[in-house]
Structure formats: C-alpha cells, structure tokens
Amino acid sequence: MKMTVQMRDESGCRVxxxxxxxxxxxxxxxxxxxxxxxxxxAKCVICDLGRTDFICSDALGVLxxxxxxARTRGGSVRLANPQEHLRDVxxxxxxxxxxxxxxxxxxxxxxxxxxx
Amino acid sequence: xxxxxxxxxxxxxxxxxxxxxxxxxxREAEPDVLDRIGGLGYxxxxxxxxxxxxxxxxxxxxxxxxxxxxAKRVRxxxxxxxxxxxxxxxxxxxxxxxxxxxxxxxxxxxxxxxxRGIMLMRSYMDVVEYACRGAEVxxxxxxxxxxxxxxx
Numbered sequence: 001m002k003m004t005v006q007m008r009d010e011s012g013c014r015v016x017x018x019x020x021x022x023x024x025x026x027x028x029x030x031x032x033x034x035x036x037x038x039x040x041x042a043k044c045v046i047c048d049l050g051r052t053d054f055i056c057s058d059a060l061g062v063l064x065x066x067x068x069x070a071r072t073r074g075g076s077v078r079l080a081n082p083q084e085h086l087r088d089v090x091x092x093x094x095x096x097x098x099x100x101x102x103x104x105x106x107x108x109x110x111x112x113x114x115x116x
Numbered sequence: 117x118x119x120x121x122x123x124x125x126x127x128x129x130x131x132x133x134x135x136x137x138x139x140x141x142x143r144e145a146e147p148d149v150l151d152r153i154g155g156l157g158y159x160x161x162x163x164x165x166x167x168x169x170x171x172x173x174x175x176x177x178x179x180x181x182x183x184x185x186x187a188k189r190v191r192x193x194x195x196x197x198x199x200x201x202x203x204x205x206x207x208x209x210x211x212x213x214x215x216x217x218x219x220x221x222x223x224x225x226x227x228x229x230x231x232r233g234i235m236l237m238r239s240y241m242d243v244v245e246y247a248c249r250g251a252e253v254x255x256x257x258x259x260x261x262x263x264x265x266x267x268x
Contacts, residue, residue: 024139024175054164056171057236061229068227085164092239093232094221 001053002026005033011109014042019051022059030059034066034077043075046108050081055089067099076100080108120200120242120258128197135174135190137182142174145192149203152196158259165240166201166257172233173205173253181207181251203255211249 003026006017014037022030037045045066049055067077080102082090090096102108133148135141150167158166174190182188188208195202218225220232238244243256 023143023171025143054167056168056175057230057232058175060232064227064229068229085161089168089236092236094226097223098226 003029003052005029007033007037010046010105013044013046013109014040015046015048015105015109017048017051021054022052023054023056024058027056027058027062031062031065034062035069038066038070038073038075038077041073043070043073044109045070045075045077046080046102046105047077048080048105049086050083050104052083052086055086060089060093060095064095064098078102078108078111080105122195122197122200122202122256122258128195130193130195130202132194133192135192137178137184137186137188137190139175139178141190142171142178145174146170149192149194149196152194153201156196156198158201162201162257162259166203169237169241169244169255169257170203170205172237173203173255176233176253177205177207177209180212181209183209199259201257204252206248206252209251211251214246214250 001020003018003020003022006019008015016033016037018030034045034047047063063077070077077099079090079099081104082101090099090101133145135145146167149170150163153163153166174192177190178184182190191206193204214234217234218231220226220228220235225231237253237255241255242258245254246252247254
C-alpha cells in the first residue's frame with residue numbers, strides 16, 4: 001500500500017501518522033515530512049506507526065537522520081504504536097535501543113514508556 | 117549450511133524479470149513475486165520477510181551495484197514452490213566483499229543512517245549467499261512446517 005503521511009499537533013508535539021508502506025520509493029516523502037517537522041522547530045516529533053505495514057532500511061535511515069537532527073536542536077523523535085512486524089524490525093536492527101518507543105501516541109506525548 | 121534444501125520440482129519453474137535501474141521498478145516488480153507466494157498460502161510473516169529482503173536486495177543492486185546508472189539493468193530471478201522461495205538478484209556493477217560491511221547493530225553503528233540492508237536480508241531469510249564477486253545475491257526462505265496445513 002502506498003505510503004501517506006498526515007500531520008497534526010497534539011499537546012505541543014507534532015504527530016506524524018505514517019500509513020501504508022514506508023518503502024524506498026516513499027523515503028523522499030517521509031524525509032520531507034520528518035525533517036520538515038524538525039526544522040520547523042517542533043521539539044517533540046512523534047511518528048505514529050500504527051498503520052505502517054512495512055518499513056525498509058532506507059526509511060529507517062530517514063528516522064535516524066531526523067532523530068539526530070532533532071537531538072542537536074534539543075528535541076526528540078519518538079516512535080509510537082509500531083505493529084508486530086515493525087516491532088520485530090526495530091528489535092532486529094536494535095534501533096529500539098536508539099529510539100524511545102511507546103505503546104501509543106498518548107504515551108509518547110506524555111513521555112511515558114510503556115511495555116509494548 | 118542449512119539442512120533443508122529448496123524444492124527442485126519442475127512444476128515450479130524459475131521466473132525472470134529484467135529491471136531498469138530506477139527505484140520505481142521495484143514497486144512494479146514486487147507484486148508478481150508476492151502474489152505467487154501468497155497464492156501458495158505462505159503466511160504474513162513469510163510475506164513480510166520476503167518483501168523486505170526483496171526490496172533490500174533490489175535497492176542494493178540499483179544503488180550500490182549499478183550506482184543508479186540508467187544504462188544498467190538488474191536481473192531478478194525467483195522460484196516459488198510450496199516449501200521454499202528462492203530469489204536471485206544480479207546487478208551489472210563490479211561486485212563487493214560482503215565480509216567487510218560493518219555490523220549495524222553494534223552500539224557504535226546504531227546512529228548510522230545506512231548500512232542495514234544486508235543485515236536485514238540475512239535476518240529475515242534462511243539462506244543468503246553471494247556469487248559473481250558480490251554482484252549476485254542468492255536468498256532462500258523455507259516455509260515453516262506449521263504452515264503446510266494452510267497451503268491452498
């Protein structure tokens with residue numbers, strides 16, 4: 001399924017809901033959305049992965065680039081609600097050690113890590 | 117070496133696609149492969165694993181092998197059988213040594229935005245081998261025994 005992104009602000013955080021497949025062809029759009037949010041000055045960017053059914057290494061690279069850029073600006077990129085396959089990819093790559101991963105968007109907004 | 121061997125039944129022949137070096141061609145090629153796999157009743161975990169490995173292999177072939185040279189092609193060959201799926205991807209580049217790719221899962225490499233493709237292929241497929249001095253990757257995924265009962 002082709003990726004779409006929707007953005008909204010919630011309690012001071014910029015929430016980016018990523019639906020469909022974050023594949024290599026979608027990486028440019030993902031980069032534009034994520035880096036755009038970070039560069040616009042959002043201190044807390046939350047990627048809502050609840051409807052993301054696929055992610056490739058290119059898209060993971062975009063998440064990491066956004067994470068690093070946010071960190072240099074004193075902000076954060078948080079991952080929320082990854083489903084089973086994405087949780088497995090995050091664990092396999094050990095990126096669950098780099099990112100703060102939350103059970104849902106509300107927990108990510110609150111900054112309360114919850115068991116997935 | 118794995119104890120299992122891919123099916124050799126000629127009922128399930130190899131199929132081949134010659135792809136141009138452009139990323140859009142990946143999305144165009146994947147459905148044919150995945151539809152065959154889904155048609156034989158492989159489960160969602162297998163489909164996800166094979167799609168991920170296929171995407172990573174094709175991206176590597178185009179970006180690193182062919183260096184996005186539009187004059188070069190990528191050969192995708194695949195064989196979908198009831199017990200196994202075999203995929204071969206060959207680019208027209210000079211090859212590489214897969215043994216020198218840094219481990220992206222160690223702490224000092226976690227923040228690197230690239231370099232995870234080969235690790236993902238190795239993690240999600242049962243066999244990953246390189247031929248032609250690294251210009252061809254050969255991957256196999258075996259169906260898990262529990263899935264046999266769901267075969268259509």
